[in-house]
Amino acid sequence: MNVMNxxxxxxxxxxxxxxxxxxxxxxxxxxxxxxxxxxxxSGSLFxxxxxxxxxxxxxIEEGTHNALAIAKRSLDESPPSPEARxxxxxxxxxxxxxxxxxxxxxALFEWRxxxxxxxAHLSHLRDAYEALWVQVIEEALAAGLIxxxxxxxxxxxxxxxxxxxxxxxxxxxxxxxxxADELIAMIMPAR
Amino acid sequence: MNVMNxxxxxxxxxxxxxxxxxxxxxxxxxxxxxxxxxxxxSGSLFxxxxxxxxxxxxxIEEGTHNALAIAKRSLDESPPSPEARxxxxxxxxxxxxxxxxxxxxxALFEWRxxxxxxxAHLSHLRDAYEALWVQVIEEALAAGLIxxxxxxxxxxxxxxxxxxxxxxxxxxxxxxxxxADELIAMIMPAR
DNA sequence: TGTTTACACTAGCGCTTGCTTGGTTACTAT
DNA sequence: ATAGTAACCAAGCAAGCGCTAGTGTAAACA
Numbered sequence: 013m014n015v016m017n018x019x020x021x022x023x024x025x026x027x028x029x030x031x032x033x034x035x036x037x038x039x040x041x042x043x044x045x046x047x048x049x050x051x052x053x054s055g056s057l058f059x060x061x062x063x064x065x066x067x068x069x070x071x072i073e074e075g076t077h078n079a080l081a082i083a084k085r086s087l088d089e090s091p092p093s094p095e096a097r098x099x100x101x102x103x104x105x106x107x108x109x110x111x112x113x114x115x116x117x118x119a120l121f122e123w124r125x126x127x128x129x130x131x132a133h134l135s136h137l138r139d140a141y142e143a144l145w146v147q148v149i150e151e152a153l154a155a156g157l158i159x160x161x162x163x164x165x166x167x168x169x170x171x172x173x174x175x176x177x178x179x180x181x182x183x184x185x186x187x188x189x190x191x192a193d194e195l196i197a198m199i200m201p202a203r
Numbered sequence: 204m205n206v207m208n209x210x211x212x213x214x215x216x217x218x219x220x221x222x223x224x225x226x227x228x229x230x231x232x233x234x235x236x237x238x239x240x241x242x243x244x245s246g247s248l249f250x251x252x253x254x255x256x257x258x259x260x261x262x263i264e265e266g267t268h269n270a271l272a273i274a275k276r277s278l279d280e281s282p283p284s285p286e287a288r289x290x291x292x293x294x295x296x297x298x299x300x301x302x303x304x305x306x307x308x309x310a311l312f313e314w315r316x317x318x319x320x321x322x323a324h325l326s327h328l329r330d331a332y333e334a335l336w337v338q339v340i341e342e343a344l345a346a347g348l349i350x351x352x353x354x355x356x357x358x359x360x361x362x363x364x365x366x367x368x369x370x371x372x373x374x375x376x377x378x379x380x381x382x383a384d385e386l387i388a389m390i391m392p393a394r
Numbered sequence: 395t396g397t398t399t400a401c402a403c404t405a406g407c408g409c410t411t412g413c414t415t416g417g418t419t420a421c422t423a424t
Numbered sequence: 425a426t427a428g429t430a431a432c433c434a435a436g437c438a439a440g441c442g443c444t445a446g447t448g449t450a451a452a453c454a
Binding site: 042043044054055057058063064 | 440441442443444445
């Protein structure tokens, strides 16, 4: 088995797996389906991954890692005003949600299928991402842009954003950035 | 097989199935697990339901039906002001989400497992429910309580509300009604 | 040149899955 | 008493599942 996590072949396989997991769901995706999609036989799969679980973990890790990187970069490049930073986070969230869509849908809806050790490892990444949100929202609260409980707000906002994968079509008339701006406008009393 | 949809035995079985589907997910719940939970043998299950799919459809139909009934009743009993009606819808949504929690979690996260004919049948119920939301939001827009695109707002709000099943604990310090009120406050500029 | 490594293959094991079959029991209506 | 029906059970089938064992091959390395 290949232990090097960043093998380019493995990365490509992870991408294909994410697509199948979204189409069929993790449980319904068989190792034979995965192998066929990758152009190999099912036995060969286990040269790259220890077991099926590990494929799932690789998909989710990849997606969450990217989300964290994009959010940090966006915040760094954003003007320092609380409103700009709030907008930057919302835009970054939708950007990563729809460029890396497959991985994120898997992360959102197949999280429970991870075994305990994978969950423990990955929840650190996820918590780091949520912490960015709470921080930006705290700044917005302090500036009087919004009102309410910071955890409640971050969860409502994340819920609204994550739910977009269920209905939003990036090929439609509205860009992800516009979508993010509309949400920010919705929760900001002041104009 | 029992064709009478409202057989009391079948209703009880549906309730138990909902619980297992939430715990394990639809795919991971085997007919043997379902049967054991119900105190019968796996073969006997197919006296009550044509196949495993039909159990899922029964769970989702029951939940969606209740949600629609509760929302309609809440609107009837609400004062006629747009703000009161908006608040009533949000409260009704969380009320049904957490009294009928199992059925709704299944409806939200196992919808894709339904076959096409079941989807077609049940999406009518769901559309009727969403239409109530769009209507109430239209009234709030007309009254100047909120601003923006009505479909966008209803989807953001429903997303935020539905996502609560992932983090909210009804046994915690906040009641569902308070939660609903906080969300309404978040999207209403005027105080 | 000989050895290792990466990657793929064939073949199939042991197990679980949804579902069917044929029959039994208890109750109810005639 | 008789017939009908709802609810259940024991047994098991055919298909599919994740995964393993053992082998082949070509490139990279010593």
